[in-house]
Amino acid sequence: MLKTGKEYIESLRKLNLNVYLFGEKVESPVDHPIIIPSMNAVAVTYDLALDPLYEDLMTVKSHLTGKKINLFNHVFQSKDDLVKKVKRQRMLGQKTACCFQRCVGQDSFNAVYSTAYEIDKKYGTDYQERFNRFLGYVQEEDLVTDGAMTDVKGDRGLSPINQVDPDLYLRVVERRTDGIIVNGCKAHQTGIVNSHEVLCMPTIAMKPEDKDYAISFAVPTDSPGITIIYGRQSCDTRKLEGSEIDVGNSQFGGHEALIIFDHVFVPNERIFLNGETEFVGMLVERFAGHHRPSYACKSGVGDVLIGAAALAAEYNGVANASHIKDKLIEMTHLNETIYSSALACSYEGAPTPSGAYLIDLLLANVCKQNVTRFPYEMCRLAEDIAGGLMVTQPSEKDFRSEAVGHYIEKYLKGVNSVPTEHRMRIMRLIENLTLGTGAVGYRTESMHGAGSPQAQRIMISRLGNFEHKKEMAKKIARI
């Protein structure tokens, strides 16, 4: 059953999450002003699934049950599904101008589903059947699942078993007949406080001796032993000040957090990989492959940034200057290049042995490599166009004050036909996306989310097929 955004929020209220923020336990995360905008962004993914205008982009028929489900909870069955995901990502980026937090879960579903099939084929295990039961439940209840891959990793130069503290990669600490007990911590977890379930996966390829670290499972986010420590974002406490203008994007935002597993019990039916180290590389590669074009969302956010920069130019009275027009063209070129590569890897997708579709890995890595660069250049151009006011303008409280508000109204006016307040709002939106809470999603997530730039370069080097290209050159040169 598809839920409304309101029903989704009510379902979160029923969770018994153990969340900490500013050193204190958050008794009701759904009512916390710093958390609310991120929850609103997820709620949009529910409401639009029920909106006739968007249902085609937001919903699909489950291949497990034949019922209509949210596309976020789907395992891709065709190239069309992959393409639809990219279009959905852009549309949601445009509507929220932030990270709406659900694609990591979807990309995890797809990686675990197709890998479980291949482990079962080799070892006669029943991981895919277990996973299908879990996914069927998520689809039926219309739940949000956090995709948890990134371990805290300690010393990056050491493998999991060689770390001084063995818990720096999530691991099995006890094996029981009915399940396992796990310890560890996943970092940077997008939307974890807005999620009902967490689906864990290993973060790097593993050797046979790393058996206890080769584990994938799903548990409810309020399972005993789980602690969530909410991540700070640049300018986050502005949300506590009660100002709409100063936060830049008052309705929506993203969040990330640390999730700590302290002797968490995982029942057998929720385990989807358990010690089969040779399949970890496949799982990680497929997750990263699916997740990299998910950054098509940044082209949606980029649309909002381009719009804001164009408005800033208009409000400043420079919209007709040729260098401004050229900068907006450049921003559009960069933005559409991100979108094109996300679409391209989806159109070039192919079925895995499980029947689920996987994007073209080379093009997906090219897409994410673009994402690690282009939003930065787009921010630079937007800041150029906006002018210095985006970082120096007084607060909304000053603007509303009797003593000095009239000075701000008078002196921060740009073109006469545009109210000063509109100009101030656009400046704050640009600040939000380039330096404020929005920059977490638009900039640093673009850099590191789905793997840092070098991870894509390694894949591009593996998949670039240089030998084949040399052969082509030799043929033309008649060597």
Ligand SMILES: Cc1cc2nc3c(=O)[nH]c(=O)nc-3n(C[C@H](O)[C@H](O)[C@H](O)COP(=O)(O)OP(=O)(O)OC[C@H]3O[C@@H](n4cnc5c(N)ncnc54)[C@H](O)[C@@H]3O)c2cc1C
């Ligand atoms: C906003 C945001 C949201 C995210 N959301 C999620 C999420 O929902 N789920 C999830 O699982 N993850 C998430 N991530 C995590 C993301 O996948 C990681 O940030 C990324 O994989 C990089 O890991 P790291 O942050 O630990 O950086 P590091 O691994 O510390 O990387 C820092 C630098 O060191 C280099 N480096 C690292 N190890 C080595 C090595 N062995 N040899 C040489 N160079 C090395 C890297 O290339 C990089 O340049 C998110 C990240 C961000 C920033």
